[in-house]
Amino acid sequence: MTTTDASIRAALETHLCALGIVTTGACSDIAATATGYQRASGSFLNDGFLVGDTIQPAGFAASQAAIILAVSAKVLVVDHAVTAEPAGASVRLTATIPERRKFEGQPFLKPKDKPWLRAALRPAGAPLVAWGTGGLLRHHGSFLVELFEPVDSGRGLARIERLAAALRSHFKVGTGITQGAVQVRVTGARRAGIQETLEALSLLVTIDWACETVN
Numbered sequence: 001m002t003t004t005d006a007s008i009r010a011a012l013e014t015h016l017c018a019l020g021i022v023t024t025g026a027c028s029d030i031a032a033t034a035t036g037y038q039r040a041s042g043s044f045l046n047d048g049f050l051v052g053d054t055i056q057p058a059g060f061a062a063s064q065a066a067i068i069l070a071v072s073a074k075v076l077v078v079d080h081a082v083t084a085e086p087a088g089a090s091v092r093l094t095a096t097i098p099e100r101r102k103f104e105g106q107p108f109l110k111p112k113d114k115p116w117l118r119a120a121l122r123p124a125g126a127p128l129v130a131w132g133t134g135g136l137l138r139h140h141g142s143f144l145v146e147l148f149e150p151v152d153s154g155r156g157l158a159r160i161e162r163l164a165a166a167l168r169s170h171f172k173v174g175t176g177i178t179q180g181a182v183q184v185r186v187t188g189a190r191r192a193g194i195q196e197t198l199e200a201l202s203l204l205v206t207i208d209w210a211c212e213t214v215n
Contacts, residue, residue: 011179
């Protein structure tokens with residue numbers, strides 16, 4: 001993989017990790033409890049949080065992502081113990097992509113009981129589109145994001161469809177993504193049908209991209 005390809009991949013992976021489906025926004029009345037999070041005002045339901053969402057906390061002493069097991073207007077119960085922390089600081093909870101992510105060149109152990117995804121860059125070529133000094137190469141290709149959901153979770157279809165829709169919205173045609181000196185432009189986003197094995201449901205989202213660099 002070339003240096004340019006590596007920068008394109010980094011840009012797309014960074015943008016992928018920034019996806020937010022729903023968020024509380026900045027709040028100072030959300031406390032961390034032993035089993036999740038509790039708020040004094042507002043509503044997690046009205047914000048749009050759903051059972052099965054992966055949430056990323058920000059502003060708390062502990063920032064480990066978690067999966068929502070139960071949700072009500074004032075309380076979120078998550079799948080692991082949380083360090084209790086009183087309300088008062090400016091914090092935020094955001095529903096995002098699964099915590100378990102297989103990116104190229106990084107170690108990964110596939111979970112059997114949690115949602116996960118894998119992402120891969122597939123460059124398709126870089127034809128010369130302008131001649132002479134400072135001529136341009138137009139790189140193009142695809143960024144493949146495959147979502148996986150354990151079949152026994154009971155939330156597979158709903159969660160995987162929600163994530164796929166959020167991904168396509170996040171990578172809208174015309175979106176510009178900058179990584180250092182490289183700017184990537186999204187030229188298309190499409191999804192395949194849901195596949196099922198004995199272990200998991202899967203759904204592939206393909207993001208087409210283009211990037212011009214000086215020759």
